[in-house]
Amino acid sequence: xxxxxxxxxxxxxxxxxxxxxxxxxxxxxxxxxxxxxxxxxxxxxxxxxxxxxxxxxxxxxxxxxxxxxxxxxxxxxxxxxxxxxxxxxxxxxxxxxxxxxxxxxxxxxxxxxxxxxxxxxxxxxxxxxxxxxxxxxxxxxxxxxxxxxxxxxxxxxxxxxxxxxxxxxxxxxxxxxxxxxxxxxxxxxxxxxxxxxxxxxxxxxxxxxxxxxxxxxxxxxxxxxxxxxxxxxxxxxxxxxxxxxxxxxxxxxxxxxxxxxxxxxxxxxxxxxxxxxxxxxxxxxxxxxxxxxxxxxxxxxxxxxxxxxxxxxxxxxxxxxxxxxxxxxxxx
Ligand code: GLY
Numbered sequence: 001x002x003x004x005x006x007x008x009x010x011x012x013x014x015x016x017x018x019x020x021x022x023x024x025x026x027x028x029x030x031x032x033x034x035x036x037x038x039x040x041x042x043x044x045x046x047x048x049x050x051x052x053x054x055x056x057x058x059x060x061x062x063x064x065x066x067x068x069x070x071x072x073x074x075x076x077x078x079x080x081x082x083x084x085x086x087x088x089x090x091x092x093x094x095x096x097x098x099x100x101x102x103x104x105x106x107x108x109x110x111x112x113x114x115x116x117x118x119x120x121x122x123x124x125x126x127x128x129x130x131x132x133x134x135x136x137x138x139x140x141x142x143x144x145x146x147x148x149x150x151x152x153x154x155x156x157x158x159x160x161x162x163x164x165x166x167x168x169x170x171x172x173x174x175x176x177x178x179x180x181x182x183x184x185x186x187x188x189x190x191x192x193x194x195x196x197x198x199x200x201x202x203x204x205x206x207x208x209x210x211x212x213x214x215x216x217x218x219x220x221x222x223x224x225x226x227x228x229x230x231x232x233x234x235x236x237x238x239x240x241x242x243x244x245x246x247x248x249x250x251x252x253x254x255x256x257x258x259x260x261x262x263x264x265x266x267x268x269x270x271x272x273x274x275x276x277x278x279x280x281x282x283x284x285x286x287x288x289x290x291x292x293x294x295x296x297x298x299x300x301x302x303x304x305x306x307x308x309x310x311x312x313x314x315x316x317x318x319x320x321x322x323x324x325x326x327x328x329x330x331x332x
Contacts, residue, residue: 039201039298039299040299042197042201042298042299042300043197043299043300043301043317043318044197044198044199044200044201044300045061045064045065045070045073045196045197045198045199045316045317046196046197046296046300046302046315046316046317047060047061047064047073047074047077047194047195047196047197047314047315047316047317047321048194048195048196048294048296048302048304048313048314048315048316049077049192049193049194049195049294049313049314050190050191050192050193050194050240050241050242050292050294050311050313051190051192051242051311051312051313051314052312052314052323053077053080053081053192053194053314054314054321054323055080055081055084056077056078056080056081056192056194056314057077057194057314057315057316057321058080058316058321059076059077059079059080060073060074060076060077060194060196060316061073061316061321062076063076063077064196064198064199067199068198069111069198069202069204070110070111070196070197070198070202070203070204071108071110071111071132071204073194073196073198073204074108074128074194074195074196074204074205074206075108075128075129075132075206077192077194077196077206078090078106078128078192078194078206078207078208079126079128079129081192081208082104082125082126082127082128082208083125083126085164085166086166088166088167088170088210088213089190089191089209089210089213090104090191090192090208090209090210091104091125091126091127091162091208091210092125092160092162092164093162093164093166093167094162094167094209094210094211095167095170095171095210095213095214096163096167096168096171096210096213096214097211097214097215097216097217097219098178098180098214098215098216098217099217100163100168100171101122101163101217102122102162102163102167102210103120103121103122103210103211103217104118104120104121104122104124104127104162104208104209104210104211105117105118105119105120105121105127105208105209105210105211105220105221105223105224105229106118106121106127106128106130106131106206106207106208106209106223106224107131107142107206107207107208107223107224107225107226107229107230108128108131108132108135108204108205108206108207108230109204109205109206109226109230109231109232109238110135110204110232111202111203111204111232111234112234113232113233113234114135114136115135115141115226116131116132116133116134116135116136116138116141116142117131117134117141117142117143117224117225117226118130118131118134118142118143118144118148118152118224119142119143119144119145119148119220119224119225120144120145120148120218120220121144121145121148121149121152122145122149122162123149123159123160123161123162124148124149124152124153124157124158124159124160124162125160125162126157127152127208128206128208129157130143130148130151130152130155130157131206131208131224133151133152133155134148134151137155138151141226142224144220162210170213171214174213174214178214180214181288190209190242190243190290190292191207191208191209191211191221191223191229191241191242191243192207192208192209192242193205193206193207193223193229193230193240193241193242193294194206194207194240195232195238195239195240195294195295195296197296197298197300201298202234203232203234203237203238203296203298204232204238205230205231205232205238205239205240206230207223207224207229207230207240207241208223209221209223209224209229211223211245212244212245220245221244221245221246221248221249222241222245222246222248222249222253223241223245225249226255227252227254227255228241228245228248228249228252228253228254228255229241229245229248229254230254231254231255231257231258232258233258233262234298235298236258236261236262236297236298237258237261237267237295237296237297237298238254238258238295238296239253239254239255239257239258239261239267239270239271239274239293239294239295239296240254240293240294240295241253241254241291241292241293242290242291242292242293242311243289243290243291243292243306243307243311244289244290244291247278247286247289247291248278248291250278251274251277251278253274253277253278253291253293254293256270256273256274256277257270257271257273257274257293257295258270258295260273260274261295261297266297266301266303267295267296267297267301267302267303268295268302268303268304268305268327269303270295270303271293271294271295271303271304271305272303272305272327272329274293274305275291275293275305275306275307275329276329278291278307279307279329279330286307286329286330287330289307290306290307290308290311291306291307292304292305292306292307292311292326293305293306294313294326300317302315304324304326304327305326305327305328305329306326306327306328306329307328307329307330308328308329308330309328309330310325310328311325311326311328312324312325312326313326
């Protein structure tokens, strides 16, 4: 049984990506007519990232322009946000947990289906690069906490204090009331998730975050968890998430979107259905939190959808890098 044989030539989609599904992924008798994917003038290179992240997307696009892989592009792009101290939801300057410690989660996935991740890491700014090291230099896929930090140091990463004065002040202000509730669209920014298609049509993705502000110590969100915060299947496409990680985890959102695209949904339709799985739960309290998804397929079509207004994404294609407003569910 070869998993990759199940994408067959049959027109299920409006996008030129033609796919049909054998539910169990087995070879079928129609296999002799199979092609992996039939693409019509695919858009490449392409980069898409959550929120208003022009500099990160520029860095990724530059990497692609220099002939870099999609994997290089998403790593370099995410590093820009990790180093941006003004962004209080990613990397250095991220808002801390309720005890005042900045803990970071990140993951990366390449076009061969490899994955590397770190969770709850302190004192290391470029956790996306540590995640890549986990993927490329260890037999494991996910390292946590002190072990991840020690691994990073063994790989040449330097320890530093990630709590900036601005984030420390914000935490001290929060401590006065210690109210714990997720805030919709914190400063119109949150986790950065990024997807890229390189000139050869290979897709990779990365996702990095400091997680929920003032979370319980040890809390891990969706961003570093394969299938939730990020998923790539190079024969189909990729998806990544931002927003309240608990809700993304409970619906395995990014994997869901990729599987829906495999079944013929456009990236936009797939993102909308993934949001639907959250808001249509019997006791969903979606009015109190935000989740946003972006997705891209092998053809270079893309989609974005969120629960609430004000989610946006940066898109680089045809040589231009622009921020776009996402459509959203809660029109009230
Ligand atoms: N999406 C980021 C988090 O919930 O940690």
